[in-house]
Amino acid sequence: MRLDPVTLEIIGNKLGALTEEMCLTLQRTSRSLYVKETADFACALAGPDGTFTAYPRGIGVSGFVGLEVRTAVEQAGPLSPGDVLITNDPYHSGGLATHLTDIQLIEPYFHDGEVIGYGWAFIHCSDIGGRVPSSLSPTNDEIYQEGLRIPPVRLVRAGERVPEVAALLAANSRTPDANEGDLRAMLAALRTGRERLAAVVAAHGADGVRAAHADLVEYSAGKATAALAGLRDGEYRFVDLLDDDAVSPVPVRISVTAHLEGGRLHLDFTGSDPQVAAAFNIASHAGSGRAHAWITTRVLALICTLDPEIPLNGGIIRPITVTAPEGSVVNATAPAAVGIRHATASRVNDALGGALGQAAREVLPAASSGLVVPVVVAEQRATGQNVQVLEPMVGGTGARYGADGVDGRDSGISNLSNNPVETVETEIGVRVLRYALRPDSGGPGRWRGGTGLELSFEVGSDDARLLARGLERLRFRPWGVAGGRSGAPAELVVNEGTPGERRLGKIDVLGLARGDVVTLRTSGAGGYGDPFDRPAEEVLADVRRGVVSVAAARRDYGVAVAVTAHGPAVDEAETGRLRTARPPADRSAEVGPERAAWDAIFDPAPVDRLVAALFRLPAARRHARRVAVYTAVLAALPAGFPAVAATPEEGAAARRVLAAELDRLVAETTDEAGAAGAAG
């Protein structure tokens, strides 16, 4: 450390507060929906090397603390006082931007002619052009469809707005006025940062501030290393699946192997699928070995859980290194579409939790519900289209050693507020019939997984449409651990219990008629530990609260609950009898029958070989080939697989198809590799 322990604490506090004040300025001056409603923005201060050295706590997006501005600054060339850079392109900003709607601004802060830090601000803007309004769609398959790509260029030069850049931006958005408001709010935030930093320099000297940048990062890196050193050293692998990629029914595989050694963590994503022809890719720039925000969110949360006092800055990710195959869904290359990268990040979170949980079984929870679904209804009005978010639907958090999961809330990816039904019903012609916890959805366990949510609404207008982007875990359930059971999968039903009932899978856009009743049930989170070890009185309490039914108490927990005149009570004798016949805690119970059935066909070893072979194909051919292989294998299985079980014969046939497809692919790619090698 360069500074004494008093000065470091004081400057650290001041720089942290400076970034929070930047956020407050941005919040106060912005008019953007994303700022006011979902807090999708952030500000920070970076040191001269581009690493964030101070980051706000409790305001704005927390997860971007590990990003850096260095690449963007280098791309733009030497900066002068009064310059402000703008960029939104993941591929030109070294992953600072993570999709095009996040507009990034960077201002160099000078003192005596030298850069003493960089101010950074971003806002998720309403629209940056592209194929669809709001720019984001899962079915975009190239970044060119997602809007205007802005490499790092000067938005402001020597204190003056650059008119050409302004004109270009305005011409490429459906909401130029709103975007201009966002830019003004960010510029105001950067000004606040500049003024406050000047005050800190005045009080502590430029050398004090330079030393603080370095010390703060070193301090957090030391604390993060100490936190990770508490975990058991070793190598831990976990594989999780996205239900599909929105453009095909084929799941997307996320594989991570965590190597822990003395407080250092290496994450190897080898075995994850090639990037997909949809907007689920993460442009993590992992080639540099850097631990990008969207593939390390869970680790960040783990470190902050183990050391809640750790100052938020780039030092937190110092002990982490990453290997992620170039061209994979977690390290996508241009022009892969990246708009909906948070859906993949949600599954990466689960995979990281599954791997790290093996190193710290009593710290990491089971899988959370793992989805964020903004339920959007669009209706036609005389004045035009009226589009509203009814509720951002999440599920619960996973159970962990010592505690049940949280019912119906999950801040794993973003910590969004819901909308009061009383305001929703004023804004749009729907009647919300039910907005509730979903009973019997939390994964049974010694500690129960959090329940999902249920939203049921009646449509009050003709020609309405439903959008439910981010709907996941319909097919593969959130997993339990240590004998804990999986949570219930998500469900989407129209007119449930009527002759016209429709059970739907993932939807892009669904047309609705007046009087239709839509019911969305989000997945429940995974349980922890054997449910037959859950004390009967805790099961009874859940039955009393109505989050576990009498039938489920008996089936899942071996607890017989009798409904008496004084309410539900445990039938001790019957419970004793039930609990002697404890069902085996096999993998199928932990991960759910669908995942077990899937893995019985798509065994990890051949799939690892399949993924490796796909990566030997030219990048442009991988996605189509992957879909073709899976489609061929699925053709040998019953429709509805894996929810519909395969017979042993069907299973054997499917495995034979997979082996044949794999052999063919391996042969081809070895030839190609050989040919390419010969040609090279």
Next chain:
Amino acid sequence: MTHPSGQRAAAARVGIDVGGTFTDFVLRTGGAAAAVHHKEPSTPHDPALAVARGLRTLLATARLDPADLADITHGTTIGLNAIIQRRGARIALAVTEGYRDILEIGRSRMPSSFDLHAAREEPLVPRDRVVEIPARLDHEGTPARVPDDAELARAAERLAATGADAAAVVVLHGHTDPAFEAALTGRLAALLPDLPLVSSAAVWPEVREYERTLVACLNAYIQPLMSRYFDRLEQLLGEIGVRAPVYIAASNGGSLSLAAARERPIETVLSGPAAGVTAATRLGAAAGTDRIITFDMGGTSSDIAVAVGGEPEFATRTTIGGLPLVLPVVAVGAIGAGGGSVVRVDEHGVLKVGPDSAGADPGPVSYGRGGSRPTVTDCYLATGVIGADTFLGGRMPLDAAAARSALDAVAAASGLDGRGAGTAAGDGAAAGDGAEAGNGAAARRAADGALRIATAGMAVELQKTLAQRGLDPAEFTLVPFGGAGPTHAALLAEEVGVADILVPAAAATFCAMGAADADLRRDLARSLRRPLDAEGAARLGEILAELAGQARAWLAGQGGDPVAEPAVTLAADMSYIGQAHEIRVPIAAEPGGPVPGADALAEAFHVEHERLYGFRDAGAPIRIGTARLAITAPRPTTPAPPVPPGSGPPAPLGERTLLLRGESVRAARYDRAALGAGATLSGPAIVEQTDTTVLVPPGWTAAVDPTGNLRLTRTRP
């Protein structure tokens, strides 16, 4: 003092603040008599006991008869503590079908987004005591579902089966027609005559079902407890012969009658801090300052509030016990350390202050009550800011050696003892003072460092708070109170650029004083949520007229002798349609008179929007969200008597060496009680009083004003 005549008796007023450790009293008789202060140890098992005991002592000290009292006003944290500790009544909730989980889901956010072990707040009503009723309105106030008698009987049966002591009733969109919910509540009450029921639309008819439900539930939750307390208080006051009316301080900085507080105890939960702000605002106004920042530094934390133009800032979204509260309350925010905040060194050698507090028990190391972790108060002692023999007027001798040895350990662990770990750089804090080596110098340096950290921490929070409102601290006067407020005020002021500090005569009983001075005040609200057009403006007018009627009826029921016409202020929350964020727009209208038309309302909104956000959207349609009305009626007050002028320059009691920001200075020591009006002195100086110590650093002067306030002015930037 003797009783010269009967005329002074009518003016004797008492303010009381019931805290966790002490119950504070202030009695003022008007005329030339000085206020009488008293602190009585609180009796948490039976809080009224301390009130009665202390009142008896207070009256004896003032040589007054209980019958001489004109009124008693008191603030209390009983309701707040019950909510925080979840010790309230066993309550149930009856809610529209489909919304059983209204309290479970809340606004769906987790308290912390980066904590894998975060738990959500404990709901006030567990899920098994929530009963669904097939009753709802649509968003325009039309009944969409009305339960028939059989359905209602079933719901009543289930409510009875919960075994609850009270229940809240909430209908979706209930605020659009409070009569609907009232009728439903009436029908249920007929079936459940022994179960007290609270209708959400009657308590607080504001849109947003979760928040409205919470107001109703919180009210029901603390009502039995508060009623029992009020009963006991009346009984004990009766026993000592007090017949004066009792008022309860409210979270909005005003006060209300005991009867009104029984009905709506939720309005009193944040009364303690609010009363302090009321007192500070009054003090500022009397001293000719209309922009003040209050600074209340107690044992566990420091709180600030802002008042501009004699009116404290209000908040309509605060958090109590992890739950959001939407009632308007004086906006008081925590900014950091208190006197009991613990000073420690983390595993990487960095010095930290708080967030742990040693509280009042065991308290700081120097209290000698078993505390082993040094606190901010120990740092004051080690740096010489407070004296071991003169703290709290000498009533509480401090153990300086114990404080020093605890701080020595801090110095060693952080390298501030000059032996290693840390290295001297930055602004030279660790540069040792060779002459003092081995003589507590390391402990003094650690203490000075900790105070600088605490100050910087408070300063950044204060700056953030003001920046959010677009205010510049340099234009404000700091009004410090609480046990440590006056001690730390100048340090904080220097850090944030405040150059003017007004230290009241009594620091520790300031909240009690504020309670005694509080106006009668009631805030009312009702949501309409409709477009701002001619019809909307007319409806707003109707609702405001209704609210004005309710307010006047309420005021008439408060008793007392109003000394002036009540003031009524009107406002409406409005937004551009589609905006999530509403802004409050004051409405200029005579009480009871016509409300401005739609165009004038729209213009008022545009102007306010422009002031806050720098632009207007002239063509965009506007929505009226919630109508608001506040009524305030001043109660008779007894102004503080003037302080007699001193004779000649003040004489110091002695000198003490202070270590301030690494510099050793000799400070003159004064007795506050001996300073007459007009007395001035220059820093570095220490002014000791029976309930606090005022630090006047180098570069500041202090002068006693005619009402006994000590005004500190920065003379050197």
